[in-house]
Amino acid sequence: MKTYRDFDNYLKNFPDEKGYFGEYGGMILPPELVPAFKEITQAYQKICNNARFINELRRIRKEFQGRPTPVYHCERLSSLLGKCQIYLKREDLNHTGAHKLNHCMGEGLLAKFLDKKKLIAETGAGQHGVALATAAAYFGLACDIYMGEVDIKKQHPNVIRMKMLGANVIPATHGLKTLKEAVDAAFEGYLKEYEDAIYCIGSAVGPHPFPMIVRDFQSVVGIEAKEQFKEMTGNLPDVVCAAVGGGSNAIGMFEAFLSEPVDIVGVEPLGKGEGVGEHAASMKFGKKGVLHGFESILLQDENGEPLPVYSIASGLDYPSVGPEHAYLRQCGRVKYEAVNDDEAMQAFFLLSRYEGIIPAIESSHALAYAIKHARNQNSGSILVNLSGRGDKDIDYVYEKYGTGEQFLKEFINK
Numbered sequence: 001m002k003t004y005r006d007f008d009n010y011l012k013n014f015p016d017e018k019g020y021f022g023e024y025g026g027m028i029l030p031p032e033l034v035p036a037f038k039e040i041t042q043a044y045q046k047i048c049n050n051a052r053f054i055n056e057l058r059r060i061r062k063e064f065q066g067r068p069t070p071v072y073h074c075e076r077l078s079s080l081l082g083k084c085q086i087y088l089k090r091e092d093l094n095h096t097g098a099h100k101l102n103h104c105m106g107e108g109l110l111a112k113f114l115d116k117k118k119l120i121a122e123t124g125a126g127q128h129g130v131a132l133a134t135a136a137a138y139f140g141l142a143c144d145i146y147m148g149e150v151d152i153k154k155q156h157p158n159v160i161r162m163k164m165l166g167a168n169v170i171p172a173t174h175g176l177k178t179l180k181e182a183v184d185a186a187f188e189g190y191l192k193e194y195e196d197a198i199y200c201i202g203s204a205v206g207p208h209p210f211p212m213i214v215r216d217f218q219s220v221v222g223i224e225a226k227e228q229f230k231e232m233t234g235n236l237p238d239v240v241c242a243a244v245g246g247g248s249n250a251i252g253m254f255e256a257f258l259s260e261p262v263d264i265v266g267v268e269p270l271g272k273g274e275g276v277g278e279h280a281a282s283m284k285f286g287k288k289g290v291l292h293g294f295e296s297i298l299l300q301d302e303n304g305e306p307l308p309v310y311s312i313a314s315g316l317d318y319p320s321v322g323p324e325h326a327y328l329r330q331c332g333r334v335k336y337e338a339v340n341d342d343e344a345m346q347a348f349f350l351l352s353r354y355e356g357i358i359p360a361i362e363s364s365h366a367l368a369y370a371i372k373h374a375r376n377q378n379s380g381s382i383l384v385n386l387s388g389r390g391d392k393d394i395d396y397v398y399e400k401y402g403t404g405e406q407f408l409k410e411f412i413n414k
C-alpha cells in the first residue's frame with residue numbers, strides 16, 4: 001500500500017514510456033493506427049515543454065475559458081448536514097459549463113501544431129462534444145462528434161449546441177446506443193482519416209498518450225483548487241472527491257493532492273442496482289481487461305466482452321475507467337466508492353435548493369458522496385469537484401422527477 005509520501009516524484013515516472021501506469025494503460029491498436037498515435041505522442045512531448053505553447057494555453061484559459069474557476073464554501077448545505085464543511089471547485093463555471101474544455105482547448109492547440117484539419121471525438125452527456133466543437137470553432141477546424149442515439153435524445157440541448165458551433169453530430173446506432181458505442185464509432189471514423197484528423201478522446205481513457213495528455217491538461221483543476229482552498233481556510237481539505245466516468249475531472253482534481261496528507265475518493269455510478277446492466281461501477285465489479293486500445297479495469301463477461309452498463313448520468317455510462325485510476329486504486333492511494341441514481345438525484349436537488357447551483361447529474365454523484373460523508377463527521381472538510389452545470393439535464397430531470405419534492409422530503413425525514 002502506498003501513502004502520500006510515496007508520490008513526490010510520481011508525475012516524472014507515470015506513465016512509463018510505453019504509456020503504462022503499473023500494469024494498466026498501453027497502446028493496443030490496429031497496426032495502421034500506431035504511427036498516428038506515435039506522432040501525437042512525439043508532438044505532445046515536444047510542445048508540453050515549449051514556452052510558446054504553454055503561454056498560449058495560459059492565455060486561452062484566462063481570456064477565453066474564464067479561469068481560474070473559484071472554490072466555493074457551501075455554508076447552508078454544510079450547516080444542514082452537521083459540522084463538516086463542504087466546498088466545491090466550480091468547474092461548472094468554466095466556459096461551456098464543464099471541465100471538458102480544459103483538455104479540449106489543449107487538444108485543439110495540439111491539432112494546430114500538427115497541422116490537422118479536423119477534430120474527431122465521441123461524447124456521452126454531450127459536454128465533451130460541446131467543448132470540442134467550441135475548440136474547433138475557436139481554432140477554425142472541422143469537427144465530427146459521435147454520439148449514441150439514446151444520448152442524442154436525452155441530452156438534446158447539447159446536441160443543438162454542438163450543431164450551432166458547426167460540428168457534425170453522427171449517431172451511433174449499434175448496441176446500447178450510448179457512450180461505449182459512440183467510442184466504437186469514433187474509432188472507426190478516425191481510422192478512415194487519421195492523416196488529416198486527430199482523435200480527441202473525451203476522458204482520461206484510450207490508448208497512450210491520451211490518458212496522460214488529458215490528465216496533464218486537466219491538472220489545472222487540482223493545482224488551482226489546492227491554492228484556493230489553502231488561501232480560504234489556511235489548511236488543506238481532509239478529503240477530496242470527484243465523480244468518475246472515464247476519469248478526466250477526477251484525475252485533474254486528484255493529481256495535485258496525491259503527495260499531500262489528504263484522503264482521495266473517486267465516485268462511480270451504482271445506477272439502479274448491482275445486477276448486470278444496472279450500473280457502470282467498473283471499479284467495484286470489474287476486473288482487468290482491454291477496451292478501446294488500453295488495459296484497465298473492465299466490466300466484462302466470461303469472454304472478455306464489455307458488459308452493458310447503465311447510469312442516469314450519460315457521462316458516467318462507460319464499462320471501463322482510465323488506467324491511472326486503476327493503478328491508484330491498486331496501490332491504495334485513492335479509494336473508489338459507488339453512489340446510486342437516487343442518491344445522486346437527491347444531491348442534485350439539495351444543491352439546487354440550498355445553494356442556488358444546479359449541478360450536472362454526473363457531478364451530483366460526487367456531491368452525494370460528500371453529503372453522506374459530511375453527515376457522518378463531526379468536523380473537517382471535503383472538497384468536491386463540481387465538474388459541470390446541470391442545464392443540459394433539466395428537461396430530462398423535470399419530466400422524470402418534477403422539482404424533486406420527494407427527494408427533499410425524504411432527506412428531511414432521515
Ligand SMILES: Cc1ncc(COP(=O)(O)O)c(C=O)c1O
Pocket residue numbers: 098099124125126127128202203204243244245246247248249250314315316360362363387388389
Ligand atoms: C459534467 C461532467 N462530469 C463528469 C463527467 C464524466 O467524465 P470524466 O470521468 O471523464 O470526468 C462528464 C462526462 O460527460 C460530464 O459531462
